[in-house]
Amino acid sequence: MTGPHRTLRLSLLAVCVLFLGFFCKAKFAETLGISGMLYANGTPVGGDFINLWSVAQLVLSGHSGQIYDSAAFMAFERTLTGGDLGLRLWAYPPHSLLAAWPFGLLGFYPALAAWSLLSLVVLWFGARRFGFERLEAAIIVLSPASVLSLYYGQTGNLAAGLLLFALSVRGPGAAIAASLLSFKPQTGVPAAGTVAVPAPLVGDCRNCRADHGLGRGCLPAVRDWRMARLSGRYAAVAGSA
Numbered sequence: 247m248t249g250p251h252r253t254l255r256l257s258l259l260a261v262c263v264l265f266l267g268f269f270c271k272a273k274f275a276e277t278l279g280i281s282g283m284l285y286a287n288g289t290p291v292g293g294d295f296i297n298l299w300s301v302a303q304l305v306l307s308g309h310s311g312q313i314y315d316s317a318a319f320m321a322f323e324r325t326l327t328g329g330d331l332g333l334r335l336w337a338y339p340p341h342s343l344l345a346a347w348p349f350g351l352l353g354f355y356p357a358l359a360a361w362s363l364l365s366l367v368v369l370w371f372g373a374r375r376f377g378f379e380r381l382e383a384a385i386i387v388l389s390p391a392s393v394l395s396l397y398y399g400q401t402g403n404l405a406a407g408l409l410l411f412a413l414s415v416r417g418p419g420a421a422i423a424a425s426l427l428s429f430k431p432q433t434g435v436p437a438a439g440t441v442a443v444p445a446p447l448v449g450d451c452r453n454c455r456a457d458h459g460l461g462r463g464c465l466p467a468v469r470d471w472r473m474a475r476l477s478g479r480y481a482a483v484a485g486s487a
Contacts, residue, residue, distance in 0.1 A: 255381045262388035269393055283327045283354055290331060292358045295399030299357050300326060301336050302350025305343055313343070342429040362396050365403035372407030376414040405430050 279286030283296065290296040300323050304313055312318035313336050320334050349357040366387055373383040386392065395402035405427060412423035 252381070255385065258385050259381065259388065262385055262390070265390050266388060266393055269390075269397075273397070284329050288329050288331075290327060291355075292361075293398035293400065295358050295361055296323060296327065296331065296354075297334055297336055298346050298361065298399070299349055299354055300334075301343065301346045302348070302357070305347040306350040310343065314340075338429050339431065345426075345429060358399070361399075365396065365401075365407070366392070368407035368411075369403040370407070372410035372414075376410040401430060 276285050276287075280291060283290055285291060300319070301313055303326070304310055304319075304322060309322075312322060316333075316335055319336060320331070323331055323334055349361060352360060369392065370383055370387050373386045374380070378386065392403055394400075408423045408427040412420050412427060414420075415423075
C-alpha cells in the first residue's frame with residue numbers, strides 16, 4: 247500500500263471512529279431511560295432484534311405456528327416486552343428459523359450481544375476473504391452503515407459478509423455462503439446465481455479493481471435460480487410487509 251493510499255485509508259478510518267464516538271454520545275441519554283427491553287419512548291432496545299429473539303422463543307416453546315400469524319406474533323411480543331411495539335412481522339422464509347432458534351437459549355441482552363458480535367465477525371471475514379486488506383476491512387466494520395445496522399438490529403452486516411464470501415470463492419464454500427444468505431431472498435437469489443455461473447465466465451472478482459478499475463467487486467451475469475417453495479403463511483406475511 248503506497249503512502250497516499252494508506253493516508254486516505256487512515257483518514258477514512260478516523261472518520262469512522264469519529265462517527266462512532268459522536269453516535270455513542272448522541273444515543274447515551276437513551277440508555278438511561280431503559281426499562282426491561284424498552285427505551286423510554288417505547289421502542290425496543292436493539293431495534294428489530296426483538297423480532298428474532300421472539301421467533302426463537304416461539305420455536306423453543308413449540309409455538310412456531312404463531313410466527314407467521316401477524317396478530318399472534320405481535321401479541322406475543324407484547325407479553326415479552328410489556329409494551330405495544332406497533333406493526334411487527336417476521337418476513338423471512340421458514341428455513342430462517344433454523345438459524346434463529348439458538349438465540350432463544352440466551353437471555354435478551356446476551357442474545358443481542360451474541361447477534362451483534364456474530365454479524366461483525368462475518369462481515370470482517372467476508373471482507374478479508376474477498377480481498378480487502380486489514381485496514382480496509384476495519385473501515386467497513388466501523389463504517390456508519392455497520393454501526394447503524396448494529397443499533398437497529400438489522401441483518402445488513404451478516405448479509406454483506408456472506409455475500410462477500412460467496413463472491414470470493416468457487417465451489418462448496420460459495421454454495422454454503424449463498425445458501426445461508428437465502429434467509430434474505432432479495433440478496434440470496436442473486437448470490438446463488440453467481441455461484442451457478444461457470445468460473446471462466448465470472449473470473450476472479452477480487453482482481454476486478456486491478457484489471458478493470460471496477461472497484462472491489464464485479465457484477466457477473468446472474469442465472470435463473472428458483473427458490474424452494476415457501477409456506478403459504480410466509481408468502482402472505484412477506485406480501486404485506
